[in-house]
Amino acid sequence: MPLYVYSIIAAAHPCRLDGLTGVGTEPAPVRAVTAGRLRAVVSDVDEEIRPRRRDLAVHQEVQDRLMTDGTVLPLQFGYTAPDDQAVTQVLLEHEDGYLEALERLRGCAEYQVKASQDEDALLREILHESDRARQLNDRIRGGDPDPRLPLELGELVAAEVGERREGLAAGLVQSLVPLARDHSVRAPADGDILNISLLVHDDDKNAFLEAEARLTEQVEDVEFRFNGPLPPYSFV
Incomplete structure (x- = not known):
């Protein structure tokens, strides 16, 4: 049967x-x-x-x-x-x-961490820190009819968003991985910037949970979703 x-x-x-x-x-x-x-x-x-x-x-x-x-x-x-x-x-x-x-x-369990970033806050940050993006935005808002301006601004912002999200995700991974026996990074979906599974031993569980809590407090404009302990599906 x-x-x-x-x-x-x-x-x-x-x-x-x-x-x-x-x-x-x-x-x-x-x-x-x-x-x-x-x-x-x-x-x-x-x-x-x-x-x-x-x-x-x-x-x-x-x-x-x-x-x-x-x-x-x-x-x-x-x-x-x-x-x-x-x-x-x-x-x-x-x-x-x-x-x-x-x-x-x-002695190990799987913990999943996903994160998404406030897009409006990120765009405001880019416009504040990038002189070229701010200049283009000011010209568009001031009524400049040049059709190339929105295209250039869009390309510039898209590149900045990608670079900054990748950098932020890499930093988050680096802060979590030292507390895990193994890890598996997957492509983020649905607007997330991070999707990682970590194999954490019971001896390191408290330290890992404390690190999760610190991330929530210290990293601004990022929403974290933590899940675990789970069966270690990602590490079989």
Whole structure:
């Protein structure tokens, strides 16, 4: 019977799954398939699993339960296998790699940091600090009909915005990365200037949270969105 696979853990993990039911319209109990020194946490399914709200929540609930008791290699939502035998074969074939990953992630969780910048404040800053931008803006506002002025101003401002956002994002990354065991920077979306995931060990958790708080207080005109601790999806 097809299986939905949530995560991989060590065979020694307590794996407390009592009361958990899995994804799908007819949820089956969440259980473990053990092979050698590893376990895969799974549930039986008889349908194609789509990212519906309940199923996404169930997927995360399983990871959270397992993380309470030990290290987890969380799989992204939607991973399935044909049957128990296929899962067992994968665990045995890749045992050393999975055990190495579990050791690398031991005691760690993922924290996500996203940031966006107040665009109006940035434009005001550029007009204040760039003589050329200020001159062009003053001429346009004064009624100069030269059609080249708006184009030049737009190109100048766009270049300044890109350069300043990249510089700010680089500075933010440099302030956070020293407190993490690993990090993954992704392309920002939806107007953000920063999208970074960090792998933080429990021993460094308090220092990392204090650094987050300092950023919020010290960096003006930037809105931060912090998320974590999370299963270390980005580092599996």
